[in-house]
Amino acid sequence: MKKVILVIVITFSLTISAQSDQEIIRKIYTQSLTNGKSYDWLAYLSTQIGGRLSGSYNAEKAVAWAKSELDSLGLDKVWLQPVMVPKWVRGTKEYAFIETVPGKTTSVNICALGGSVATSSLGLKSQVVEIQDFKQLEVLGKENIEGKIVFYNRPMQAGLIETFEAYGSGVNQHYKSAIEASKYGAVAVIVRSLSLRLDNLPHTGNITYGNIPIEKRIPAAAISTKDADLLSTMLKLDKSISFYFKQNCKQLSDVQSYNVIGEITGSEYPNEYMLVGGHLDSWDLGDGAHDNGAGVVQSMDVLRLLKASGIKPKRSIRVVLFMNQENGLRGAKKYEEDARKKNETHIFALESDAGGFTPRGFNFDCSDANFNNILSWKPLFEPYLIHYFKKSGSAAGVKLLKNEHNVLVGLRTDSQRYFDYHHASNDTFEAVNKRELELGAATMTALVYLVDNYGIKKN
Amino acid sequence: MKKVILVIVITFSLTISAQSDQEIIRKIYTQSLTNGKSYDWLAYLSTQIGGRLSGSYNAEKAVAWAKSELDSLGLDKVWLQPVMVPKWVRGTKEYAFIETVPGKTTSVNICALGGSVATSSLGLKSQVVEIQDFKQLEVLGKENIEGKIVFYNRPMQAGLIETFEAYGSGVNQHYKSAIEASKYGAVAVIVRSLSLRLDNLPHTGNITYGNIPIEKRIPAAAISTKDADLLSTMLKLDKSISFYFKQNCKQLSDVQSYNVIGEITGSEYPNEYMLVGGHLDSWDLGDGAHDNGAGVVQSMDVLRLLKASGIKPKRSIRVVLFMNQENGLRGAKKYEEDARKKNETHIFALESDAGGFTPRGFNFDCSDANFNNILSWKPLFEPYLIHYFKKSGSAAGVKLLKNEHNVLVGLRTDSQRYFDYHHASNDTFEAVNKRELELGAATMTALVYLVDNYGIKKN
Structure with missing residues (x-):
């Protein structure tokens, strides 16, 4: 008899918890699709700033703009992390x-x-x-x-x-x-x-x-x-x-630049860091809307969507906009170096760097235990047509943070059109569809919410 | 001991059959992506003919063009099915x-x-x-x-x-x-x-x-x-x-038009018909590339891809390009009427009318037995990121063929961009991505191959 009661109680609590996750994730997607900021942000970054190769004037404008936008979100901390970057110029x-x-x-x-x-x-x-x-x-x-x-x-x-x-x-x-x-x-x-x-x-x-x-x-x-x-x-x-x-073209001397970082400090485990990010620099031929303006504005919107959906993270959630991913990876290296020095434990890092196309799922670099745990959330993503959960590499910006416990993730998009635009002059704002971009931001936020809520397996 | 042997034999034959399906489907996708005709056909239909509202001169040009292209494929039969259609003109x-x-x-x-x-x-x-x-x-x-x-x-x-x-x-x-x-x-x-x-x-x-x-x-x-x-x-x-x-604008008198039909006659069950199709007419503002030039050229390419992949269908496979889906459905009605008169048993009908976007799967209108049978093929589609198999309505052109046994299917695409173009002047060839279109044609062909090979459940 005791056994029967126990089963009922467990079933009940699972149902409550599952419903609540469903509701929260529904809220995140609705927010993103009806009241998202990612598309407006991308319009500004792409059309008002434009291509932003490391060391360029535009890259510095992008740093200032991103910091100022993050400042306006009411996060717990926003700062610039200095990093020296290479400066290559195309010339005439x-x-x-x-x-x-x-x-x-x-x-x-x-x-x-x-x-x-x-x-x-x-x-x-x-x-x-x-x-x-x-x-x-x-x-x-x-x-x-x-x-x-x-x-x-x-x-x-x-x-x-x-x-x-x-x-x-x-x-x-x-x-x-x-x-x-x-x-x-x-x-x-x-x-x-x-x-x-x-x-x-x-x-x-x-x-x-x-x-x-x-x-x-x-x-x-x-x-x-x-x-x-x-x-x-x-x-x-x-x-x-x-x-x-x-x-x-010409390679000039290295110049000062910055990673742009914003944080919501965790309410229960402030020393467990979860990172979401993308690279702020781009090539110079187009305006870098897909590569990687999309990843930048989606990552920024993850923190805003968490707040707008009434979620108070238990862990510290950081948005990191890396400088110099296209030709040096200096920003990602610098971030990892500093984190190591400060002994900051990153339990999770999610990068968006596959264009602002319809999200299809994620690539995971993590233990089997963590992967299986994440797979159990797959049904929560089904209503949003997110079906792709695969263990494989993550993405360049976050893979330096790898340790034996943590979960590194790359957002996976519909990639058919990506190389039509990649590193070319037509990688511009008009090539990005608003809804596809917003679905990506929501999908990232949903995963961040779940990992923050349930933590990772430390085995 | 007998039982053990039986199990081994079954496992063995399943493995052989599954591998062979995998290889054939791989061949179909490779053919479509490296040597497909759908994109070239769409270029012609969209840019050389253009918008083709029922009863218009362009619609008649589209009929003649489609018949002539089908004629060139070496099918067993190609014909025009006469149908009277409404003629509405926009005027100045x-x-x-x-x-x-x-x-x-x-x-x-x-x-x-x-x-x-x-x-x-x-x-x-x-x-x-x-x-x-x-x-x-x-x-x-x-x-x-x-x-x-x-x-x-x-x-x-x-x-x-x-x-x-x-x-x-x-x-x-x-x-x-x-x-x-x-x-x-x-x-x-x-x-x-x-x-x-x-x-x-x-x-x-x-x-x-x-x-x-x-x-x-x-x-x-x-x-x-x-x-x-x-x-x-x-x-x-x-x-x-x-x-x-x-x-x-003005509604004129009905005029003569046609459905365009091509057939590969089945080698074993020639009286079991499998239909693949889309509507040939379009609205007049754009050139009807997504709605529904895409479905037309994909359907045409299904028959070509079957042949190019060395598949000799057991059942009769028909491509049907319906006239007048946008404002009357006369072509679909006519096709169903004639099929009923001739007692042609349609065991399967697949329509593509959701734009030339990345395919995601299919909507099925069929019995549970058939749906479960089709679900068992889902792993074969996984390498192609086709994950969506849902029982729901099919599509307008084929739903008239519904009977208690058959399987009616609508190709399901990534729909985020569809209504950016739908029935508007920007529904033009440039809005269609070659690979997305070709993946759709391959996905349709793969399903047609499997249903032809294994038949449907008649319960």
């Missing part, structure tokens, strides 16, 4: 053409890859060797490459369902393009843009020169997918055609 | 303004609702009564409405996750706007556009006059959401302001 717009015979040219669309050196002020003209991967460099050897431009033309794999997977298998072609080709005496590299669309937009991205001394670095540029196809076709017809380009 | 572009004092006017964006009568050639000007629902007509009564324009201004509910649900609760405000207001002596109706965005685009849609004789019908127009807000604000300041509009 790049210019390029294919030359079939002297004087007969076809203009193509390129942009310098981030971190690249300039060409000479007269530009650079040379024959082109087209390859698909680094192995071909070795096969071709110095005799076929020296003095030429290496053209990396491996397309992203359209057959993969997950565009981030296609990106992952393509990004080393960008990142190591110059360092690998210069080993064989190439004078420059041109890389096919990482996009699944055929269009005229070059997509930038960061490259590395490793330890190559500055005078030996070769310029690197991205070319639009349509122009990459054009160049490839023309090379098939005639290997002796030339490619000309001119770019004026 | 509508014009409207709000007048605060005589001569002081503000232009606003409207469009005639489908099926509406014209205003007089000089236009119509009157005071405005703003309401949110039909009940308010009764409360206000003839004394407050007679001689005035009724302005229905209930917005779509942004707090709902499913935009189709928000549409469903708003569409009667359009459809019955004129018939309800004319009971109280209104001279015209203006209806807030069914969109969740605030913008300047009026969205059209069909209305009914029921049995009202033509000379007593009052004109009905949709106004953009921004202008609806403007009008509402101005009415709050001054109830005596006037609204002027002029529209030149």
Whole structure:
């Protein structure tokens, strides 16, 4: 008889608790969709500030703006965390053409890859060797490459369902393009843009020169997918055609910048920190609305939505807007360093850096015990069409905080359109849908609410 | 011992069969994403033909084009099914303004609702009564409405996750706007556009006059959401302001048109028909890319993808492109009538009419036995992020085929952006993402393959 009563009591309390979570999560979504701030914030950040590469004037404007907006939310603390960041400038717009015979040219669309050196002020003209991967460099050897431009033309794999997977298998072609080709005496590299669309937009991205001394670095540029196809076709017809380009970019000295941080101090466990964030810097070609204005305004709105939904967190919830994720990760490193020094225990960190598209779920980096615990909340997300809960990596900004107990999370969005805009001039405010952005902010807030309410498993 | 062997055999055969389904479905998705026809077809239908309202010249061009494309696929049969359709024409572009004092006017964006009568050639000007629902007509009564324009201004509910649900609760405000207001002596109706965005685009849609004789019908127009807000604000300041509009639309006599049908005849059960389709007609303001060019080209590509993936259907698979779904449903009715006469057993019908957005799953109208059978295939769809399997209504074009055994299905897409474009001038090719469209075609094909392979439950 006792046993029966116990069962009834447990069932009852579970029902109450589940209903209450359902109601709170419903409130969070309704708030975000009918009274959210994320879209207005994104409008300002994108259209009034714009692209904000680390070290730029716009990046400093974004820091000041974000701090001032967080100040207005009535959080317990808002502050700037100083961090030195690299400063690379694009200079005057790049210019390029294919030359079939002297004087007969076809203009193509390129942009310098981030971190690249300039060409000479007269530009650079040379024959082109087209390859698909680094192995071909070795096969071709110095005799076929020296003095030429290496053209990396491996397309992203359209057959993969997950565009981030296609990106992952393509990004080393960008990142190591110059360092690998210069080993064989190439004078420059041109890389096919990482996009699944055929269009005229070059997509930038960061490259590395490793330890190559500055005078030996070769310029690197991205070319639009349509122009990459054009160049490839023309090379098939005639290997002796030339490619000309001119770019004026430059790496300057590091400058002072900041992470922007706001906190709601926990009522019960103020020393257990939960982080939600995204990177505040962006590339310079568009206005960085999807990458990562969306993640910035969603993260800011998580704290506002918690307050607006009447939730008083037990744990300390921090929004962290990281500086310099695109070309250095200095902000994330600095945050982790300081947290370690202050012995701040981060039990949870959630990053949004997959564009302001319809949220589909989360990637988790955590123990099985924590993952299973989180999986038990999955039904709470079903009414919002959030179905994707997977154990895999989190995101660049928060992965440094990893320890054996904590839960690191990346918001997972519908990624089909992401690389249409990624690092290109069309990554602008108009490409973001208000509801999709707001659903992302609500989905993040719902997870933060649940983890704050129930804690994590420490095993 | 016998029992043990039996279990092993069953497990083995299930594994083989499951692997093979996985491989086939993988092939279908890869085909669609790397070698699909849907996007090229949509480019032609949208940009070279354009909006194709029933009875229009463009609709006839679309019929001829679709037949010719199907002819080129090497199907077993392709034919046109004649059907008489209504012909409504918009005439010269509508014009409207709000007048605060005589001569002081503000232009606003409207469009005639489908099926509406014209205003007089000089236009119509009157005071405005703003309401949110039909009940308010009764409360206000003839004394407050007679001689005035009724302005229905209930917005779509942004707090709902499913935009189709928000549409469903708003569409009667359009459809019955004129018939309800004319009971109280209104001279015209203006209806807030069914969109969740605030913008300047009026969205059209069909209305009914029921049995009202033509000379007593009052004109009905949709106004953009921004202008609806403007009008509402101005009415709050001054109830005596006037609204002027002029529209030149007209209902003409019915004309001959066609459903376009193609068939792969089944190798084992040729008399069991499986239908996949969408409506070929569209509204006239945009080029009907999402509504429903997407469904048309996806349905066409299902048959092509089956062939390209080496699948020889056991059952007869038909693509049916229905004419006149937007303002009459004559094509769907005609198809059902003919099928009934010929005693054609449709075991399955799948419609795509939710835009060319990322597919999320399906709505099913079928028995529990069939639904549970289909649910057992859910894991096969997981790699493609297809997670939504729900028993609910199907879609307008196929629901007439309902019988006690069969399975009627609506493709379910990510609907957040759908009503940004629905029935408005921005429903154009550029608003469709290639990969999202192709994923939809593959998802449809995968379900058709599974149902064809395993059949349905007849209980």
